[in-house]
Amino acid sequence: MIKISYLATAVALATTMNMAQAASPSAVELRLQALEQRLAEAEQRAMAAEAKATAAEQQTQQLEARTTQSEAATAEVAKRTEDLTTKTLAGSGVEFHGYARSGLLIGDGGTGTEGGPYLTPAGETGGAVGRLGNEPDSYVELNLEKKSTLDNGATTRFKVMLADGQRSYNDWTGSSSTLNVRQLFAELGSMPTFTGVFKDSTLWAGKRFDRDNFDIHWLDSDIIFLAGTGAGIYDVKWSDSVKSNFSLYGRSFGAIDDVNGDIQNYILTANNTFGKVQWMISGLKAKDNEARSNTGSQGVQDAADTGVHTLLAYHATSFYGLKDGSSKTALLYGQGLGAEVKGLGSDSNLSEDAQTVRFATYGTTALASNWSIAPVLMAQRSQDRYVKDDDYGWVTLNARVVQEINQNFALAYEGSYQYMDLDPQGYNSRQAVDGGFYKLTFAPTFKAGDIANFFSRPELRMFATYMDWDSKLDAYAQDDSLGETGFGSGGQWNFGVQMETWF
Secondary structure, three states: OHHHHHHHHHHHHHHHHHHHHHHOOOHHHHHHHHHHHHHHHHHHHHHHHHHHHHHHHHHHHHHHHHHHHHHHHHHHHHHHHHHHHHHHHHOOOEEEEEEEEEEEEEEOOOOOOOOOOOOOHHHHHOOOOOOOOOOOOEEEEEEEEEEEEOOOOOEEEEEEEEEEEEOOOOOOOHHHOOOEEEEEEEEEEOOOOOOHHHOOOEEEEEEEEOOOOEEEHHHOEEEEEOEEEEEEEEEEEOOOOEEEEEEEEEEEEEEOOOOOOEEEEEEEEEEEEEOOEEEEEEEEEOOOHHHOOOOHHHOOOOEOOEEEEEEEEEEEEEEOOOEEEEEEEEEEEEEEHHHOOOEOOOOOOOEOOOEEEEEEEEEEEEEEOOEEEEEEEEEEEEEOOOOOOOEEEEEEEEEEEEEEEEOOEEEEEEEEEEEEEEEOOOHHHOOOEEEEEEEEEEEEEEEOOOOOOOOOOOEEEEEEEEEEEOHHHHHOOOOOOOOEOOEOOOOEEEEEEEEEEEO
16 A cells, blocks of 8 residues: 555656646756856957957057167167268268377487488488487378268369478477478369270379389388379279379479579379389479589589489289288389489489489398398499589398287387498588498387287387497588587497387
8 A cells, every 4th residue: 555655646746847847948948048148248258358459469569660660760860870970070081191200319428319211421312221219300290181972973082281390309399390281182083974094093183292102111211202293193094904194293493593583393204003013204304404503513513404214113912922921122213303213303403414223122021920020122323413423322231120029019120231332523512431331229119909010000119229330431521410529430329219100
């Protein structure tokens, strides 16, 4: 009976549940619907968040773009500022260059003394000796240049040089100043209408040193020095390795008398290069210079009014083909007004029969890792220079050696010997002499760097110099250095300090 009751109760309960399910949705479905609604709301919120993120990203990109533009603008401003600064510092093509030396030379008696590369009797005709420890002066050259390039490719250049030399050691030397404008000229180059051999040529006019002068620094002697006032054209190119310069210079010889007026010497030059070979030829004319007074054996005889000059040189890029380094060699000849072969056209007293031959060579090379040498040989013979049968002959041997101690300190040594045989035939009260002169110098030297380079400057030097010469040379003249009171043969010591710079 009990089992039947339980069964009836279960059947009734199941029937009731089925009827309830048929009448309304189940709780599971309700929960599913609620879940779907929540998912839809979450999706909407996610889409909104994504939209906000996209907007934020766009704003970030816009900010980065503005930052980039700002940085570019800043860089442009900086560049313009730098360009403006560069133009301001450079003066929009303005350059400043110079050369200077200044030093104190003290004799062995603690007094002033004689010095200079041209202190020997041969110095009157260009016979220089070594300059290291032998310069008592202050000399300066200041060069100001303005260069520009036009829109059509043409170039311009203007240059002015001021120079002064002093042997006074005072700080104020206005009363003895030799301040002078040594150069004042303008150039025009790369002219767009110039074609053919003139395509790369440069025109110039004014007062100047010729561009292709070259010298022996250790003797303070040019091999060739062409200068004056005139005009010319550089770099007429016949081929890649052959070119010519043409120039006309004028120089003043001053007035001979009230009748003839100022005498001007004109120098017409063709200066040609064939690779490393240079050949220069000049003709000189000074109208009425032959009217210069003939004063017998004491003065010029038969002064020249014309002359010729030529130079043949080789500019090597090695030390005479033997090792690394450099060297230059030149042979010069002049007749009449061309017989002053170094300072071309600078001597008005040359006779019409004057003839001069000069040979010059120098080189630089390294002897070892910390030793360098610069040897020099220069010799000249000049006959009938001022009067008939006069004869001036001399030869100079010089060598400067540099021993590098460290990158800022070196020891410089210089030895110089000159032999001369001079027979002026009484011209200008000069006496015939022959003999030798020699000089030895020791100079501890300081440099900022590039210590072994012969041509790097500035240098600060201390030095001690010993020089001596044959006593016969003291009698050459009453107004030259040798034979001066306290400066005669028998040995002279000089001491001093010096700075030298160029840039």
